Structure formats: structure tokens, C-alpha cells
Amino acid sequence: MCARANLKMPWHHHPLLFVYLDGCLYCDFCGRRFEEGYFCPLCRLTVHERCVSVFESPDITRTCHAKHSLKLLTQGAPDYTDLKCHVCADNTGNLLYHCDICKFNLDPDCAIISPPPVSLSNLKVHDHKHTLTLMPRLLSFVCDACGETGDRSPYVCLQCNFMIHGYCAYFPRVIHINRHDHRVTYTYPLGPGEWKCGVCWEGIDWSCGAYSCSTCPNNYAVHSRCATRDDVWDGEELDGVPEQVEDIEPFKTNDDNTITHFSHSEHNMSLNKDGIALEESIFCDGCVRPIGSNTFYSCSDCSFILHEICANLPKKKRHFLSPKPLTLTYGGSVETNECYACLQRFGRGFMYREDIYRNVDLLCSSITEPFVHGSHPHPLLYINVEHDEELTKTCQGCGIRTEGMVLGCTKCRFYLDFSCATLPLTVRLDRYDDHPLTLCYGEKVSGKYWCDICETETNPETWFYTCKDCGVTLHVFCVVGDFKCVKSGDVYYEHKLLSNSSSSRPTCSYCHCHCPGSFTLHENGKNEEFFCSFYCLILFKEWNRFDKKLILPPWVN
Template sequence: MTEQKMDHPSHPHQLLRCFGRMISPCNACGDEHSGTFYQCTTCSWFKIHLDCALLPTKLLIQKYTNESFSHPHLLNLACSFPHIERKSKFYPRCRVCEVAFNSYKWHYRCDRCWYYIHVKCATSRSEAFMSVLMHAGLGKTNKNFKDEDHPNLIKCPFPDESCNLLKNLFINRGELNLKTQIDGAIFNHQDPLVLFDTKASLLNVSVSLHDPMRKVELLCDGCVRPIMDLPFYKCYQDHCGFVLHEWCTKLPSEIQNHHDHPEHPLVLLPKVPTKSFGMFLCKLCWLYSNGFAYGCVKCGYYIDINCAFIPDVITHDAHPDHLLRRFKGSIDISERYCKACNFEVEEDHLGFHCPTCDFYMHTECALLLPSTMRHKYDKHPLILRYDPAENHDGEYFCEICEDELNPRYWFYHCSTCDSSMHTSCAPLILQCEQSTYSEDLDDPRPFFKFINVKFGGTHYVRDHPHPVTYVQGLEADGRCIVCNKPLQFNAIFKCSECHFVCHFRCVRVSSPVPAICAT
């Protein structure tokens, strides 16, 4: 039998049962209900529906949802969510429907994690929990495609840094038929390239596989991805750092009818001929690269070799069981905010989206952020997370740049050490003191801004007698001697013999070896 009066912790005054059935908004959940209500006799505006009045103070949501979505810990009923608290938690959204919270509405929360959920979603009292099919929530979705219809479907994220589209497309999956030596001239390199296919072949040369834990960096000159496994090709000159993945030697010489530039064929270019030092801005991901490119010299159109093979559809663990289709940002959609970084997929950018859900991603976020990352600051693999970590109720701080981290957006996390890193900071291996996420406000990308650039090497520039090195600028490097603008976070040339330092865009290209240096 329903009590006529009720003392409820959500309100300081006693509540009285309203006689008769009524239709009214509920102050607890915010929805309109029909049925029995309790009303405060002092505050006439305060009414809560019977179902909300009887909500359990503690709840394990698997019992209510058939594991359509779940959380391992007991949730506690909270009758308010003050603005100052929501601000400190980066304005969290419901983990099921992804709708924001109201300061005065009830919700369930986990005291051990950053897990918050509307009462109606937690209890499945209505069809609200089915909104996982309409929003980019973290609940389970029903599979909307057949595997046999997509035999070559790319599944993202890739398992580690060494994997990319090219490895999926061009690696010889059968018995490897590799040449022990290939002509470097076809890749605009003057010396032959030698195959390294066994660990024994590495013993007598000064080259080691890419290993973040030992601060060893070995990047392919083609795709600029780490070389972490055998086989690969390297220039036979021991002092030369020119290396290629095995699959990067199998790239087609040209691409016909590319989806973004169908007017002319795109030709494989080991170095973009019209750009200084081969550095160019990719027309699809809008990231700088000095690796191989596919380009149309006539139109001045260049894209990096990874972007050249972006597929029509992929799947991603952040939105499992639904196909994500490639789209151009110019399609008529009012909001195209990437679920990884919360930045808009702009009109001239490519992205992936789920046609049946409110889910959008930059192609770069989908393809450049692997599921695991190794870093010298943590002895365990770091896992890519799409939501706050379980059993972590404190604040989040990046171990690299030491800035506060918003766990609503993707980040890397070690649950063993309880450490976290921005996705843009995690790949930094040799320059860990550089922050590229929160401080570089001109380019707030969710990944290392020079992820497609291979630094290092010896170069020569006009009007300077010494060789210079290609690096990323630090705060200590000061200002460019040409334009007097700060060098931090930018690609720069730096001389180890004097104080010469400038942006790569400010320098003038010289002949390979100036006469003054030819000694």
C-alpha cells in the first residue's frame, strides 16, 4: 500500500501523496509522467513520480539491462549534480545516451569511477536505453552487417604503432618472395637497399628495430611509421638512415581514379619535387609529411601514402558492430564532431561516420591511434581508452606534459600503474619533454602533430657554412633568426656548431654540399 506521506532525502520537507492520477513533469528525472505523484506542501512546485520516489539508493545496472550496457560496481543514487562538480569533471554526459546532466535532476553515479548515468537509462524503465542505437554511447549495438559481405574489412584501431593501412593492403601474406637487394634509384635514393630479414643480419650494422622502451627510433622513409619487425630494407651505406618497410617497396607506381582527385592519375613520389626538403601538407589529413607521397604535379595535389588508400568502410572498437563509412566534411550535416577529440570534421576533411547513428570520426583519429602504445615512462603497454577508466576516482593528469587530462576524449591508460597520457603525447619517444597537446593552441590535434614527419638527418642551407639537423623545436631554442617567431612546437633546422636555428619554412635550400663545407 502506498504511503500517504514520505520523507525523502532529495528534499528537506515532507512530501504528501497527490490524490488521483495526474500527468505532470517529474522533478526527479525531468520527464513527464502519468500516475501517482508526491508533492511538497511547502514548495508547491516540487513533485516527484512514485516510480522515482521508490528508486533504490544503490543499483547494479546489469540486473536491469540484460547487459545491453553494464558497469561492474554498485551505483549510488544522487539527487543533484552541482555545476561546480560537473565542471571539475569536464561536464560528463550519460554513459548510455550521452545527453548532458541537469544540476537539479537525479542520476546514478559510481564512487569508484567517473561513471554517471540518468536514472531512466540505468533502470531501463523506458526505452531510453535503446538510444545506444541512435547515439555514440558505450552500450552494445546490434551488428548491422555480414562478415561475408566485407571480406577485406579494415578493423580499427590497429593493434600497435607498426601497423597501418599499407601493411594490411600490401604485405605478402603467403610465402615471402623477397629480393636480397633492390635498386634505391626507384625511391630517389642513390645507393642500393639491402634486405634485413633475420636477427643475425642486424648484428654487424648500426641499426636496431624501433623500441620505445630503449629510446630507439627507427622510422620508415616511406610511410613514416615505426619499423618494429623484420623484414625491412635499408641503404647499404652504414651511415645512411634510409629504411623502408617491406610493404612500402610494393606500392603501385600510380593510382587511377582516386576518390578525392579523379581528374588525373596520382603518381608515387618518393619526394615531392616542388617542396623544400620534400615536406608537404597532405590534402586529406592536413598533416605535414616528408615521407612518400602520391601526387598530381599539374594540380599541385599531394597526399601521403597512407591517405592514398583510405577505404570506403571500416569498423572501430569505439563503435562496435556498425560499419563506419568514409565521407567528406561538406555533406549537409549540422554537427560533425569527432568522438575521439570533439573537434569538428571540417568541410575539406575526410571522416568516417555511422549512417544510422550520431557517430563521426576524423580519418586520422581512426587510423593513427593504435589500440596499444609502448612508452619508456611505463613498463606496461598503454591501452587506448574511449571513456574514463574503471577504479579511477581521482583527477587525470598526463604523465608526459603533466597537464590535466579530460577522460571524456580518447587517451592512453595503464590500469596497473594507474597512469594516463594524452593521445598526442604518448608517441613521443626521443623528445618526451615536449608537450604538443594543451600548449600548442594553434593546432590542438589529438595526436602528435608531426606523426608523419621523420626528423633527423644532415642538411645544408644557403648562407650558412655548417650542416644543420632537422628537429622539432623546444622552448629553449628561442626564436627563429629569420622571422623572430617562437620555435617551440614547430619543425626547425638547428646547427650544432653555432647558434643558427630557424623554422624549416624560413630557410632557403642550398646545393647538396656548399663549397665551404666540402672539406
């Protein structure tokens, strides 16, 4: 940091530093990145050099508080007043305008940058004929536009007893949200009925405004504030925009009853309904799961094969994981494919994609709301932790805290991350047990459990796999590993994934354990190197990877 110290300015009581911090701070006036300007080490006031002109007028008068002038303060709001802006409710911070007669505060945004209008007319979305007037004071009310309570500065129509938040005046009329296939339209009032919000699943006050679907006969509606969240709505106003029907069919049917699938357009594919179980080594090229005895489409010219259900996946779908439609794509590799929801890497196959940085694997994209899971008696809803008051959640399945997205029951404080929510309920691992293994949701026991694969202790309160016939217990990690939907032969940066099914297990080059997992990573070179997990590979190579979820295998000390 470069600085000139002990500068005395008439607009602040403390000596200031003139500093260069390359974007580490934000200006208290404009809220933008701090480049160069003044900084107070005592009260941490930060002001751009270009914003200092605001101090040339320390007293101002505004139409929203016309009876008294407002004085500029640089050391925060006095203790005797509400510390938030009396109009927008944002924290005022160090810099604010204050009336000591009325105990009234305005932040710089409402005072200088974008002052609120004192009246609103011709509100298209609300179809309100009268002018609404700003009442700039602390006042408890219920907003007629969204149904939520407010505690300050509503816009009111005394003639109609109509009150709304300032930000609710500008709701879009027609939008598309990620929870519904049809457009929804703002309606005030919503009208009598037993309404539940399609986002939060709480009741809707039908005497207030909300978004509803005129196409669906089952009374679909969403709270106004839920519908306009940035993780639900893509920000596009569709009022007056013609609705276009998108082609979401993944294949074209040919005259000879074959299909041409978008993922394999060079050859035609035929449907097989024999019901004969195929070898376990034959995997669907879409979901990267064994074909088994399911019906499938196969190519007679090459080995490309798809489950019938995978071949019918729509090319586009709306999903709660993205405010924009997700597009079905095929390709990639373990190197490039990382699921945006569960943060796990997966192999070449189908995925739903928002953009090149946001891929969702088929298992995570198949989850719908409300999500019913055997580990909890109540349906689970999607929670984006970034939009939640509690910035971290602990997954009940693995005990790991996450700052990302979860499925949860807020009333019971029960949460699952997407890795645990998509774990298979039963799985076969013939080299350890002849019977199917069942996912157990944890137990309260006094004794110790041991994993029969890695031979280390298992925490019985977190999830594990067990055999009801033999009584064995196995770590989830030991059964499913740290890759998702992969097959033997997939390559991760010159390291080939090999099935670890032989009786002789290789030794990991990092942790020096005999690799117990389902897959090993093998690098051919001057010195043959094996790795028991993605974790050991990354640490051994000292790669600076950006993977958000690197799990410590239970057998690594």
C-alpha cells in the first residue's frame, strides 16, 4: 500500500491517509471499487478522490424531507436513531445525511445518487389509477403488492387504502421463472383460493398481488418477491413479447422406425425392447450407467448406445438450479465436466448446461421440488445458501458444512448437499459382498463401526452402506468414490481411471495405502504411479486446481 499520511480535511474530524489500494475497498459514497482516495484508519471512512465534491455541500434539502435540511455526517448515524436509511432500509455506514430534529437518515444513494420520487403515477403493473405518495417515515405496514411486511417509507394511496414498498412499484408484468414451464403474470389481487407459492411452498395471501399462470388449471402461483429473485427469474420482462414454441425434441423419427439423435447424428439408432440383460460392462453413453435389462436405442454401425429414457430427455428444460433454461449437451470428459450442484467431476456423457462454466449432471438435474427422500419425513426444498440468512449449512448425510446449495427442511434444520441427495439407495459391490448394499441414514449407537473395505472406523451417525444379510458396514466414499458417472478407461490429465476389481491392489503413490476404492488413477511414465483417489492425485502433483469439493478419503491419515 502506498499512502500519504496525516492529511487534515475540513469535512472530517480525524487525520486521513491518501491511499492506493487496487480495489480492496469500496467508496462510502458511491459504493464502487476503491482505486485512490481518502481513508480514515480510526473510523474506516473511505471516499474516492473524485467523490470528495459531495462535501462541498454539507447541508442539503430534499423533497422527501422538505421541512428541515439534512446534514452530512462522516462518522456514522447517532445512537439515538435507526441506523438504516429511513427510505430504502440499507445500512448507512460511515457516510449519511441526517436531520437531528426528526432523527431522519438518508444514505448517499437516496440523498444524492438516485433520490426516490415523492409520488408515483400510472403504475402499469398494478393498474392503479391514483397517484401514490411517499410517506418517508418509520411505519409498520403490509405491502399490497407482495404481501410482506414493511417498517418504513411506503408509497400510499389514502383514497384506496393501498400501500406498497418502493421497490414493489416496479415489478415486471410478465416473466418466466425456473420453477414453471409457462409464463406467469403479475395479478393484483390474486383472488380467493387456497394458494401455495411454487418457490417457497408457503401460503399466499390472496388479497395481495402475486404471479400466477393462466394456462395451468391447477391454480399455480408464486409470491411476488419469490418470483423476482435473481436465482429464480432471468431478469427479462416479457410483456408484449410474442411467446415462441421451442423445439425440445432430442431426436427425429425416420421412416424406417429408426431415430437420428442429436448426440449421434452421424448414424441412425434402433429401439431394442427384448428385455434381455446386457453385460455389466456395457454402459449407456448418456448417463454412463449399465444398460442392464432396460430398453435401449443402439447404433448398428458403432457401439453407441442409450437407455430409452435417456434418449428421450428434452433438449431444454427449466430447473431450479438456474434462472435460465438449461440445454442438454453431450461430450466433455472428467477433465472438463464438473457439476455446478454437487461439485463432483463426472465422465463423458449427457449433461444440462447453462453456459460453459455451469454444467449439471443428469442425477442432479433430475431432482424436482418438493424433493422426497427417505432420510427425512418432510419434503425438502432447494436452498441457495447465498440467499439465506445462515451462510453455511451442514449436510446430514456426510456432516460436511457447505456454502453452496442444499436441499433442506428449514423447520427441522435438516439439509442435504446434492452429493448425498443423489447417492444410490442400493448398490452392488461383488468383490466385497454377494448381496445388494443398502444406504443407511445413520444410527445412534454406543459402539464402534468399522468399514470392511478400508478397515478404518466408520462414524455411525453419518450415512454408510450396509448389507442386511451379512451386517457389514462400508463408508460411502469407499463404495462410490470421488468421481461420479465414470467408467474404466476415462482419462483425467494423462491419468487413466482403472477399475480396482482385482485381488491385488496397487499402492497409492501419495498416501502409500493399498488402493481400496472402486477406481484407481494410473499414469504411465518412467515411474508408474497409482493414486487411490482424486484427492491424493491433486496433492501429490501439487496442482493448483479450482475444484470446490476435494474430499479426504477415510483411509488417508
